[in-house]
Amino acid sequence: MKTRIESFADASRYAPHYPPRCGKALDEAILSTPAYQVWRKRDPGDSTGVFSRLASLSALTKHDLRTHGPGGFVPHGRSLDEGLASGQIELVNTSGTTGDRVSNVWYQPWWDASEAASSQLNSHARSLLAGGHREAILTSPWCTGFPCEDGFLTLEQRTAGRFLYLSERSDPSLWPESLMDRMIDDLNRFRPSILEANPSFLAKLARHIVRAKLRVFHPPLIILTYENPSVLHLRQIRRAFESPIASSYGSTEAGYVFMECEAGRLHQVTDSCHVDFLPLAAEHGGPDVGRILVTTFDNPWRSLVRFDTGDIVRLSRQTPCPCGRHEGLTLLSVEGRTVNLTLTPGGRAVTQGAVDRVLGNVTGLLEYQLVQTGPAAYTLGFATGEPPARQVAGEVRDVLQSLYGPAASITTNAVEAITPDPPGKYRLTRALSPIDADYLLDTRFAPQREPDHDH
Ligand SMILES: [Zn+2]
Incomplete structure (x- = not known):
C-alpha cells in the first residue's frame, strides 16, 4: 500500500x-517539458493539492540535468537552437566542488527579475539595487570575472560596465600583499554601492586591512555569496568593515533562492521560486534541519522542478521574523552542503555549520579544514594568528572531541594557510568516503528513491 508523503509546505504561509x-510550474514540467516525462506516472494529478503532488515526485539532480542536457528542460517545444541563434539565451557551464559540470540555459531577464525579487527581502538591498548601482566583486575569477593567474590585469581589464572585479587570482593563500593593497585602493576610488564577495576571500582581505591598519571605503552593503560564510570569516570581515552584511543564497541553476534580512534570517524568494523542505530524521538533526528542493517560476527557457541544490538548511522557528516578513520558508542558517557532511563514530550526521559553530569560538583560529578520514578518525588542518598554534591546537581538539564524542580520534595539523578547491571555493569540512544523504532523511517527507536514480 502506498503511504502518502507529507509536505512541509502545508505548514508554511504563502x-x-x-x-x-x-x-503552473509543475504542470508545465509534467505536461510540456521532455525531461519530466518519466515523472508523469508518479504525479497523483490535480485533484490533489499542489504541495502533495510535488511531495510525491522525485528530486531533480545534477545527474538528471546532465543526462537530459539543457534542451531537455526547455518547455512548450521551444527551440534551444533558435533561442541561442537569436541571442535571447546563452549556455553557461557550472563546475561544482565535486567537479560535476552542468550546462545551463541562461536567460538574463529571468535572472534579473529573480535578483530584484531577492532584493525586496533586505531593506538595504532594496534601496541600493534599484538599478545602475556600482558593484565591486571579490570572488574566484573562474566563477565570475577575468582570470589571470600569472601576472596582473589593469583596472580597465577588470572592469565590465558597472562591475569591477577586484581579483584576477583564484587562490587567496597565494595573494601577495601588493595585490591586497591594490584591492583596497580600488575600493577607495571606485566607491561601490555594493561589494559582492566570497566570504573566505573577503576575510583574507579583511585580515590584511586590520593587521596593516589600512583605511578602506565601507560600502553601503556587503553581499556574501558563492560560499556559505564561516563564523570565523564573518567575524574577520566585521572587524575591517562597518557595512551592513547580507548573505544571498542561490545557484546558477535555480537563481536567487534565499536572502538574508536585517534581522539575520534568510527568507525564501517567494516571487521567483518554491522550496520544498525535506527534514532529516530526528537522530540526524531533524525536523528543523533538512535538505531543500527548488522549483522555479516563469522562466520561459528553463523548467526546474524539485531541483536538489545539494545544501542543508536549518529552519527558523521564530515566527514572524523580527523584520516582519513571514512568507514562505525562513531559515536560521544554511548548514552547508551534503558533500560537506561528516558522521560521528556512532553514525550521527554532523553538518558543516555544527563544526563551524564550535570552532568559531576558538580564539586565534583564522582558517581550518576538517576531513573525516575514517569511521572515527578526523584530521583538522588549521591556521592561526596570535596566540601560537600549540595553544590553539589543544582548544580545537577539545571542542571537536565534545562535538564528535569520546570515541573520536582527532589529529590536528598547523598549516600556513588553507587552500581553496578549484575553481576557488573553500571546503571547511568533508568526509573521504562520501555520505549518501538520501539515507538521512525523515521518510515521512521523502518518496522512495526511483531505481533510475540509482547509478
Ligand atoms: Zn527577517
Missing part, C-alpha cells in the same frame, strides 16, 4: 496567488 504559481 500569499493566495502562490499555490497556483506552483501548480
Whole structure:
C-alpha cells in the first residue's frame, strides 16, 4: 500500500496567488517539458493539492540535468537552437566542488527579475539595487570575472560596465600583499554601492586591512555569496568593515533562492521560486534541519522542478521574523552542503555549520579544514594568528572531541594557510568516503528513491 508523503509546505504561509504559481510550474514540467516525462506516472494529478503532488515526485539532480542536457528542460517545444541563434539565451557551464559540470540555459531577464525579487527581502538591498548601482566583486575569477593567474590585469581589464572585479587570482593563500593593497585602493576610488564577495576571500582581505591598519571605503552593503560564510570569516570581515552584511543564497541553476534580512534570517524568494523542505530524521538533526528542493517560476527557457541544490538548511522557528516578513520558508542558517557532511563514530550526521559553530569560538583560529578520514578518525588542518598554534591546537581538539564524542580520534595539523578547491571555493569540512544523504532523511517527507536514480 502506498503511504502518502507529507509536505512541509502545508505548514508554511504563502500569499493566495502562490499555490497556483506552483501548480503552473509543475504542470508545465509534467505536461510540456521532455525531461519530466518519466515523472508523469508518479504525479497523483490535480485533484490533489499542489504541495502533495510535488511531495510525491522525485528530486531533480545534477545527474538528471546532465543526462537530459539543457534542451531537455526547455518547455512548450521551444527551440534551444533558435533561442541561442537569436541571442535571447546563452549556455553557461557550472563546475561544482565535486567537479560535476552542468550546462545551463541562461536567460538574463529571468535572472534579473529573480535578483530584484531577492532584493525586496533586505531593506538595504532594496534601496541600493534599484538599478545602475556600482558593484565591486571579490570572488574566484573562474566563477565570475577575468582570470589571470600569472601576472596582473589593469583596472580597465577588470572592469565590465558597472562591475569591477577586484581579483584576477583564484587562490587567496597565494595573494601577495601588493595585490591586497591594490584591492583596497580600488575600493577607495571606485566607491561601490555594493561589494559582492566570497566570504573566505573577503576575510583574507579583511585580515590584511586590520593587521596593516589600512583605511578602506565601507560600502553601503556587503553581499556574501558563492560560499556559505564561516563564523570565523564573518567575524574577520566585521572587524575591517562597518557595512551592513547580507548573505544571498542561490545557484546558477535555480537563481536567487534565499536572502538574508536585517534581522539575520534568510527568507525564501517567494516571487521567483518554491522550496520544498525535506527534514532529516530526528537522530540526524531533524525536523528543523533538512535538505531543500527548488522549483522555479516563469522562466520561459528553463523548467526546474524539485531541483536538489545539494545544501542543508536549518529552519527558523521564530515566527514572524523580527523584520516582519513571514512568507514562505525562513531559515536560521544554511548548514552547508551534503558533500560537506561528516558522521560521528556512532553514525550521527554532523553538518558543516555544527563544526563551524564550535570552532568559531576558538580564539586565534583564522582558517581550518576538517576531513573525516575514517569511521572515527578526523584530521583538522588549521591556521592561526596570535596566540601560537600549540595553544590553539589543544582548544580545537577539545571542542571537536565534545562535538564528535569520546570515541573520536582527532589529529590536528598547523598549516600556513588553507587552500581553496578549484575553481576557488573553500571546503571547511568533508568526509573521504562520501555520505549518501538520501539515507538521512525523515521518510515521512521523502518518496522512495526511483531505481533510475540509482547509478
Ligand atoms: Zn527577517
